[in-house]
Amino acid sequence: MVNNVGIVTICDYQNYGNRLQNYAAQEVMKSLGCQVNTIVNVQKIGDQNKGNKNFGELSLIWMNIKNKLWYEMNKAKIIKSRNERIKAFENFTNEHIIETNFTLKDTDFNHAQLNKYDYFLVGSDQVWNPNYRYGSPIDFLRFAPKEKRIAYAPSFGVSSISDEYVEIYKKWILEMESLSVREEAGAKIIKDLTGRSAVVLVDPTLMLSKEKWLSLSKKAKNKPSKKYLLTYFLGVKTKELKKIIKKIALENDLEVVNLADIEDLKTYSADPAEFIDYINSSSVFLTDSFHGAVFSILLEKPFIVFNRNGNIPSMNSRIDMLLSTFKLLSRKWEGINKNVDIFNVNFQHIPSILEFERKKALNYLRKALRIEDIILHED
Numbered sequence: 001m002v003n004n005v006g007i008v009t010i011c012d013y014q015n016y017g018n019r020l021q022n023y024a025a026q027e028v029m030k031s032l033g034c035q036v037n038t039i040v041n042v043q044k045i046g047d048q049n050k051g052n053k054n055f056g057e058l059s060l061i062w063m064n065i066k067n068k069l070w071y072e073m074n075k076a077k078i079i080k081s082r083n084e085r086i087k088a089f090e091n092f093t094n095e096h097i098i099e100t101n102f103t104l105k106d107t108d109f110n111h112a113q114l115n116k117y118d119y120f121l122v123g124s125d126q127v128w129n130p131n132y133r134y135g136s137p138i139d140f141l142r143f144a145p146k147e148k149r150i151a152y153a154p155s156f157g158v159s160s161i162s163d164e165y166v167e168i169y170k171k172w173i174l175e176m177e178s179l180s181v182r183e184e185a186g187a188k189i190i191k192d193l194t195g196r197s198a199v200v201l202v203d204p205t206l207m208l209s210k211e212k213w214l215s216l217s218k219k220a221k222n223k224p225s226k227k228y229l230l231t232y233f234l235g236v237k238t239k240e241l242k243k244i245i246k247k248i249a250l251e252n253d254l255e256v257v258n259l260a261d262i263e264d265l266k267t268y269s270a271d272p273a274e275f276i277d278y279i280n281s282s283s284v285f286l287t288d289s290f291h292g293a294v295f296s297i298l299l300e301k302p303f304i305v306f307n308r309n310g311n312i313p314s315m316n317s318r319i320d321m322l323l324s325t326f327k328l329l330s331r332k333w334e335g336i337n338k339n340v341d342i343f344n345v346n347f348q349h350i351p352s353i354l355e356f357e358r359k360k361a362l363n364y365l366r367k368a369l370r371i372e373d374i375i376l377h378e379d
Contacts, residue, residue, distance in 0.1 A: 021291070040100050244333070284302045
């Protein structure tokens, strides 16, 4: 019997990691013989406004006077580029991710369409991060019978849960039928809250091969013809960080390309398929992003990881866990002692680690979905 599976994840049409992990989870489910689509979902209005307000305030705090003046001078171009970016992400989603034609809200779980699903899978990404999702019952599959609930490598994104969420997190996690997380820190949170043990699984993006990802990529429209240094930072680019980027670029005769940086309008509207191409074609990749590090590993590109700066709870432990798993902690900026270290990365041990982690995840999913052994295959 073919299982019909509904994926529940954050529906973020502006974030590379979110779109690519959603696609990867879908492809993993398909490889296991499932019919699958992603259930479009939103939090209740009050929480969405709360999140948008906080993000706007933080953005203004991070901006210095020069940037605010630049913003005012280029406002029309910025609005145009932002709209193009959202449209590009929506087009990618429409082309590569099968979404529902209905939207699930945590104030309304009465959708007859939900009855057709044999299982619901929540993850990956930071669906259990209370600073982003504010304890939404959607993310704990509260709309589904317990026996249909599967957690597939969800991330808390933080190392502890604030008091206001402790009781509902404890209750909802205890009611999860199949339980896994993406980081050891998440497993510790679950153990401390509930006493349950959760298996730690890799992000679904790591379940797909380099070849699969390259087949999804497309040539970036504004990719330089000469060699370039690529950056992708979700936190604040401090003066010190900007100096480091400039120094590495000058010493190695590299052009600098900045992804998801509104000040680099040429690349700001690049879609997730171009994101892969930008990384794959770069000479070196500098990032503070979890998924930035993931794709550096998958595509075997020289990369350097920096701690994320900004007035938000630290999420650096997620990347530390990733680098530790793949024995690449030396790729943190603190471990780069000379110029040659920037490009000297040993990826020879990666395939065996990937094989082990992929088998562990597939075994977990087979058990959760109650299916016989199937070898992962990619179309």
